[in-house]
Amino acid sequence: MSKISIVTDSDASLTPELEQRYNIRQVPITVHFDNEVLETNIDIDDAALFLRIAQNGKLPTTAAPSPGKFAKAYQAAFDEDGADAVICFVVSSKVSGTHDAAVIAAKELLPDKDITVVDTLSLTMGQGFMAIAAAEAAANGASVQEAISAAEDVRSRTHLYGALATLDYLAMGGRVSSLTAGMAGMLNIKPILTIRDGKLDMLEKVRTRKKAWARTFELVREASQGRTIEKMNLAHTNAFDDAQEFEALLRAEIDCPDEINFVPLTAGLSVHTGPGFVGVAFVTGK
DSSP states (O other), rough: OOOEEEEGGGOOOOOOOHHHHTTTHHHHHHHETTTTEEBTTTTTTTTHHHHHHHHHHHHOOEEOOOOOHHHHHHHHHHHSOOEEEEEEHHHOOOOOSSHHHHHHIIIIIIISSOOOEOOOSOHHHHHHHHHHHHHHHHHTTOOOOHHHHHHHHHTTTTEOOOOESSSSHHHTTSSOOHHHHHHHHHHTTEEEEEEETEEEEEEEEEEHHHHHHHHHHHHHHHHHHHHOEEEEEEESSSOOHHHHHHHHHHHSSOOOSSSOEEEEOHHHHHHOOOOEEEEEEEOOOO
């Protein structure tokens, strides 16, 4: 039986514990403050990100890992894990050039190795759940294609909903106008986001955090439609206490799995949402 290793990028929002549990390698998205290049989860986390933004008064840019970084992760999987094949699950190609870098690394830098790159068309734990599903399938003896099929099946059953605390960061990034962000702040509007067409997209606008969270719970109930929720994680941006409060309220409303992991969104994504975001990602039963 061939050994398959799983690689992804840090936009999958996998914690070090989840990386270790499922033996998944994450290649860091980079964050650029002018000429300073920082690697997600290595040089910068969400807390440090927002501190730097407050100090600088402007957003950094983000960039895909270089092909060389992917090649290094692939090679480590072969050399250190003893892999015969590697599957790399990357953040949606609709929001990042990461897919291209991962493909270049496979085809041009390691052309003699068995490496398959999968465009997840997802992000954060939508992407992370796919990597985990493939890792679980591979550990149970699946082939490369069977592991990919398992991941794609999980993608079809994965849902994500989360509430922004502010529109200021979307305004700073040019995604909404400053006027819109200012009015949203005055009216205490908390937009609800979801993954749609391979992007993190605004689903609804709800006034007050309490109502936004209540609507999020309704969306979870509607998406599960009486089916068992197999896996669930809570993603947040430097808002662990809020995420714990969210979990308690969610458990009171929804039949949740015993295990729920709290995962930082990570800097490559958090730069767009701003602090205070709390969201739930979950996989429903078939």
